[in-house]
Amino acid sequence: MPTKKLYKSLLTKAVLLFFSSSYTQEKADVAPDKFYKLDSLKHSLSTATDSLEVANLSYEIYLYAKTDLFIQNPDEGKYLMRALKIYENLKEWDLAGKVYIALGGIYYNRHQPAMAMKYWNLAKEQYKKTNNIKRQAVTYNNISCIYINDSTEYGQKQMKAYIDTAIVLSKKANDPLLLASPYDNLGWWYMKKDDLDLAEKYTNLALSIGKDFNRSYSVQAATFQLGMIKSKQGYTEYAIYLIEKSLTYNALRKTDPNYLDALIELSKLYMSIGNYKKALYYQENYQKHKDTLYHTEQAKTLLELEMAYETQKKEQIILSQDNELRLISAKNIFKTKLIWATGISALLFFGSIYLYRSRQFAIKEKHIQEHFLRLLLSSHEEERKRISRELHDSVGQNLMLIKNNVALKSDNETAYMISQVLEEVRVISQALHPAVLDKLGLTTSIKKLISDADKMTDIFFTEKIDSIDNIFPKDHELQIYRIIQEAINNIIKHSQADSACIYVKNATNQVIIKVKDYGVGFDVQDLTQKNTLGVNTLKERSGLVGGKISITSVKGKGADLTLIIAKP
Template sequence: MVGCSVIATAVAQDRLAHFETVVNTSEDPVERLHALDSLIGLTRNQDADQFTYYSLEYIELAKQLDSIEAAARKVIHVAHTFTKIKNQPETTLKLTNSLLARKYQIKDSFLLGSLYLKRGGAQFDFDLNKAVADYKLAVENYGSGDSLYIADAYLFLGQAYSNLGKFVPAAESFHRSYAYFEALKDYEYMLYAQQGIVVMFSMNGFYEKAISERNLSIEKYKNLGLIKHLTTSYYNQALDFKKMGDEKKQLEFLLKAYDSMINLPENDKTSNTQIMLYSALLEYYSEMGDVEEAQRYLILIEETYIASSKSPQNKSYYYGAKAHHAMATGRYRSALAYAEKKLENILLVNYEDDILSSYKLLHETHKANKNYEESLHYLTKYDSLRGATYNKTTANSLAYYQTLYETERTTRELMAKNTRIQLLAKDNSNFKKLVTFVSIAMILAFGVLLLYRNQRHLKNKKSLQERFSQALLLSQENERKRISKDLHDGLGQQLLLIKNKLFTQGDKETKAMVDATIEEVRAISRDLHPFQLQEMGITKALEFTLKQVDENTALFVSSEIDNIDNLFNPEQEVNIYRIVQESLSNIIKHAKAEAGKVSVERLKNTVRIVVKDNGVGFDFNEKYQNIKSLGLKTLLERTKFLNGQMKIYSKQGTGTELEFKIPTV
């Protein structure tokens, strides 16, 4: 077997040498491009330095040949190596930006979507908002055949939103990711999507729930052989135990995370995870006063940090660890300087949890340096951000999700017992059901919450609109009253003086014109405001109006009017009068009726008004939705002002009946 391995290695070396010769000697750029492609295939997963070198050479040559899609394909393949393995996300950014600048030449939806996806991954540790924008663009640009990559984009989008503290869009993204992975039967990544929800339980203070669900995920990882995910899960368990104040469990899971990471193959280790874990252990031992153990992890951090990317997130962990170690060793000024650098870098990433921890650290370091004013300043910022991030609405929302989740889970367990189905260690089918129930419950809860908020908003909007309409009617009536009084007392009196003067002069023709003008002014004044209400009362005012309509229009009007005087206040009487007046006006203008009838009936605690005609009728819904048809809407608003009810009975060609019931109590 050893001999075979040596032979295979020798053959591979010969092929490498051959293709390198072609690259260095050939004058045909296409031949060189093919040779570089072969070199990339030979070195991928073998030598990261050679693989990235040949990839860069290929990308540049492809761009020179205007083969932008070929260059894009190689950028997508090498992006992970630059971003995660070589810790050079800035190289990924440079490569993706150079190709996206020529995206009009890329017709393949997979290539365009993947360029945005890889750029989002490169920006994840630097600027979460930019990462969110890129993941959205990835979803928009992928085609219908790119389901797996759309699922990835939604998963990463959920993680970015979650780290930004935007839990509702995060939950929505995780649900969509889960749905895609379920359709693809990718159980490992279904578990990733479910873990996103668990993280949000933790972020909203449901620590026990998060720990319980994460324990289930840890067992599933073990059973499925996905040990590379254990380090992060153990680390997150430790963080939740810390938030619960259980220092013993915190250390237990930090050490489990450390042991898990140590046993990983080198290719599965990342400097980000190492620095994150080492800094958490250093912080723990520093707070416990164990300077010797803290020093051990500080050395590990220093060694790892040298070879890592200097991303803002890595810098924040590094400077945070240095600050805690300085505090533990009494170097308070150094601690303050490191704490300030930690905040400076984490603000670039915009992780709200880490910003909170930075504010708390600055509060403690300023206090240790006796800078009490600055210490109070950062304590205030800490409290303010914590309140804004974990607001009551979001917490209640997730609490509701949790309740529905428990209900669905209880149902599932009862069904399992009744049908004697045992949950086996590697039973992916049952796991799929569990995650499905959780997702459905959470989507239902989110939908109910949105429906409730929308209904409340519509109700408030409707109430506000009704109050505005009623206030407008009242204001309009007052303005009519003022104008009517001005016409009657001002212009009317002046016309009377002119009439008297003409009478003494004997100009009968002009006097007749003035008489007609006076009558017209009086008619306008009466229409603007029914002064006969004050003079005669509501009953006589209605009878007078009906008589005027009957005598002065082609409409024959009959009436049956009970005495309703002293049942309503003046504002109510005006609205009742207007209801009858405007109903008759609508008949005259639109009904083409020959006859109409008005009845006012006094009942117990109610007055019933009915206005009928034998005209052409109309379709109520069509008429009410017509923005130009304000008559019906005004009648409805006046009825609401009186706390009454309005009913309309009408069909085209059968006449119309308006019924108003107005309470007297």
């Protein structure tokens, strides 16, 4: 029978329709060219005489329109209700269940959760009676979406209970493709709870299933969601890459909610990194497609209201009131424009004042912070200088007396140990405050710092240093010395390098300092995100001397620190 053949075809497409997407399982992931042409279907419907065939064709038209048009199809509800009425009259409950799921999806996408719950519950109870495990998994997953954004304790428990049941049923049905949507929803749920590790885990599971079964809509949804997770984790550039990639999949139509979500998220992300051109581009695209959807939905309502209005009002009353309405409308338009002009002018005026005061406050705050930082580092250096002096003048002198006393008694071993302690005290004193900087100048101090590092470590240090004495104030010279000292210490501690080099170039208008090692390297982005104390200290010290510091590195190829300081 043609009806049975059509019924089998319908079941195949329905399975693809309900089991291949994320969030609610009712979007199609099937290429439109695999369905009958819409005109052909409508022609078949107009000539059909068998009730079940009429219902199946009505549902087939809905599937085709859903795949090709999605939200913009104004007749989707009409064909579904026609199919549902026939299925219920014929007591074809399994077929009716598919329509319940589809109607629930329509109401859910139109933000009517109560109606969505009504139809999904009807489907759930029907598939329990027929023990249809696959369809039960779909309905439990869909119902979980009702609670996915509910932050109450009850809502959270309901969401977890429904999604867990959907996963159990999907595994029981031995159909891995069914798991894509529950895993995707779990990923979204954990992301909303800021449990980003679990969110990433389940989203990647959904992505893997989508790729394994070549379901482009599932891959698109999971890719977009993974981008949202990476955004929350602080990986803005990677988040942008993933979300832009999600826009390239063929399964995504410009009328899909996912498309709009991706556009607005990209606008926000580009705004956060200061790329206002890209941010504006995606914002304008979002607004364009959002307005298209809005007007498509509103056009039908407005047309119905206009027809009702025309049938209730007499032509003579409309004509007699036309001039009066125009006059009132003109007055209202003038008043509205005047109010808007006044409001915008006031907004611009107060906005300008606010921006000016905010800028002045930010400048003042920056100056205060810089002054406080100078005081802090200055007091820190003074304390280090005091401790260094105490070690040299007091502890060092006492140890020297003890050494001489021991030497007189011919206790060579003890004298040697005291000599070692004296050397350690000297090194500590030098590290606390470089006395050589005061005596010999910045250039010689830097060379000695490099020479000491070369002697005391296995790293081969080379240097090429121009004279930069008497260019900067004394407090600036100390900060420059400390920056180079910190960079060399980092090489010794972390680089595992065999060699390193330090360059100091006295250019016409600036001094360029470069510290380079050939060690294991590191991830600069990871270092920046962790905001380590060492990096912060380097940045603060470079800021105090009016310099700009940059750090570059490639894993396995070493690291490169560059400091550029303008001459006073």
